[in-house]
Amino acid sequence: MNIIELIKQKPWLSERFKPVGNSIWHVPTMITKEEKLMLAWLAENYVEGAGQVVDLGSFLGGSSVFLAHGLNQNKKVNKISTKVHCYDVFFIPPRDVHVIDYFFSKNNLVFPSDGNILPFFEKATKPYQNFIVTNKGRIEEFEANFGDIELLFVDLMKSPVSYNHVVKEFFTALIPGKSLVILQDYLYKNSGAWHAILMEKLSDHFEYIVDTQVNSVVFLHTKALSKEILESCLWENISFDEKVALMEKAKKRWNLIPHIEIIENQLTLLKTKTKTKAIQ
Template sequence: FHACPGDFRRYTADGLCALGHRAGLEVVCVLPVHSIAQTLGWILWEYAQEKGGRVRRALAWTAAYAATRLSNRTDTALVRNANTFQAVFRRPIRKPLTPASAWRRRAVPVACARVPTMLMPGELRLLHYLAEERYTGEGAIVDAGCFLGGSTLALADGLRRNLRRRGVEEEKLIRSYDRFEIEGWTVGSFFPESARAGESFRPLFDRNIEPYAGLVDVHPGDVRLWPWEGGPVEILFIDLAKHWTVCDWVTWQFFPHLIPGKSVVIQQDYLYHHWVAWIHVTMEFYSEYFEYVCDTGSNSVVFLNTRRIPEEFLREKTVESLTTAEKVELMDRAAARFKGRKAKLLRSAKQHFLEMLEES
């Protein structure tokens, strides 16, 4: 189906989106063409996420996992060709929208389509929505753990649309943090086989975000080398709290600058894996000052700051300062807030963290 025969835009990511919209469809996701196995696995998973149900999700995950084990690489020859995008559409969902759900109906930002990212499509939708529709300009946007720029582009494209709508001049309102060092396990999937662990990928990040460079202030290296001096924080996206010491530092530096009733904290690893229970401990310890908003099914959970955290209550080393018994109580409380797979994941995270503490 080509609504505009002869129009070259029909082959681009923007063109694909336009074709779907003209047909009365919503865009679920736009990505570069991958192997057929990846494409089928991805469609199965998106379908299961859309329809819901534990059994359906389990079957879809199993099928997607099996398919992507067969072929998990993008054809590099295709990636270099602008005419190699794929899109998935759906019939419009006729449900009332709320701030906690409106982002689910958005298309994945086209700006993110050609940048490798570890984020799920729903997370990109969420970040784009927050920057475009919820951001007011009262504080900064913190992009803590930007990797190759997936989160950065989602935030930046949303921010640009926000500023244009309000007639505000662009400036560097996004503060992005990352070590920009290749890790061994990412070689072959996010980086070529010739890449070496420890090498910098900062030049690649810079190329990826180049169209939005005027909106992004980049802070390379260990985030703990950059004490926060940027005033209020309106959107705080955290994807680098891979150890409780880093989690404590981020909490200590940024939480005092949240704006009650307005600032949102997105903990990207909250529902990702059982490695990061210190995030559960942290958010539960400060739960009196936050309200759960929504989550993306896997990975990210969004919290709204509802009250300013008293200076005397905020701890410099929140997780480290707590006894094991206190940590256990907080992790149990966090798990009790969820059901099914999510609750099971949090309980597994608790067990893993306790084992880490015993070994340390």
């Protein structure tokens, strides 16, 4: 069976696949158990060393440790040249009381008064430090200058600004016919509509492979992207009417009510935000 067909069967849910060690299951994280298993499985079994692994939005290191654990288990990659490139501001504003309560207080961790969470990320990823490249700062400050990307996990496109930058900078490094892109916010009801809109706009260049029921959707990059095509996907280059039409198209791809409701909610948010902006 070819590996893409295998991925569609979610082999990471098998009883036989049990990533363990280095306290990876104890790292406070925003991703689900299935997402953790999927990241570890893909890094171990899908990545061949054709390009790098990229973790956009590493937070306290949850997604990073599962990607790194998978790479560490991977028999095909050159462990010196294939890395997990992690990006985050590694900063939580002290006013973000819900995040602090949920991820720090509830885990008996003391929240640093300066909001700098990099030490927590470094501690969590220390067992995998040979695989981890840490990039601290706003994503908009970074170029993707480390070569091709084989596995791209995107968990920081929280605004049109970061969306534009990821599309312009990171999507150019994808390998046609090989790279997998995981959009972590695609199946989340309060996410920006750009996740679904992007994949509809680029439907000739990406193929839906599988999802984790909530949050993550995995796409295979099938056909090369030109600079012009990526430029046409920038948020300000898509008219409101086209955005709505693409969301309607995206909605039709899903069969289950919970998924359709997520897309509908994102569409409502898009319309509300555009209306509010027009009034201002």
